[in-house]
Amino acid sequence: MWSEDRAAATAEALLSYPWPGNVRELRNALERATILCDGGLITIEHLPMGVGQRGVMAGRHEINGAFPSGGVNLGGVERDLIMKALREAQNNRSQAARLLGITRSRLYSRMQKHGLSA
Numbered sequence: 001m002w003s004e005d006r007a008a009a010t011a012e013a014l015l016s017y018p019w020p021g022n023v024r025e026l027r028n029a030l031e032r033a034t035i036l037c038d039g040g041l042i043t044i045e046h047l048p049m050g051v052g053q054r055g056v057m058a059g060r061h062e063i064n065g066a067f068p069s070g071g072v073n074l075g076g077v078e079r080d081l082i083m084k085a086l087r088e089a090q091n092n093r094s095q096a097a098r099l100l101g102i103t104r105s106r107l108y109s110r111m112q113k114h115g116l117s118a
Contacts, residue, residue, distance in 0.1 A: 006043050013044050013052025025101070032098050036088075048101070079114040082107070086116075 019026050033046035044052040081100065089095035097107040111117070 010044050017051045028101055035095055
């Protein structure tokens with residue numbers, strides 16, 4: 001796909017997303033994309049989950065399929081997301097916090113809660 005096509009698709013995704021967090025959410029998304037694209041062209045893959053995807057309403061993701069019969073361990077999901085963000089950010093806490101859309105101090109607090117080394 002040509003860069004112009006990818007740029008147009010990314011622009012369309014940014015313009016069509018409802019941005020329920022308003023300007024702050026948009027700013028954080030663009031900062032995250034800038035970090036992830038590493039100086040290259042920002043594409044949909046660099047945008048937060050949900051931007052440019054169908055089935056997303058007001059920043060919430062549509063659940064496909066049923067929940068497990070035993071329920072969902074939200075603490076485990078949070079811990080896994082923190083660990084994934086830290087891996088993607090190569091253990092850079094500030095970048096990981098940006099990826100998660102939280103402050104660095106909140107990231108440290110959540111890491112402590114889940115027994116992750118700070």
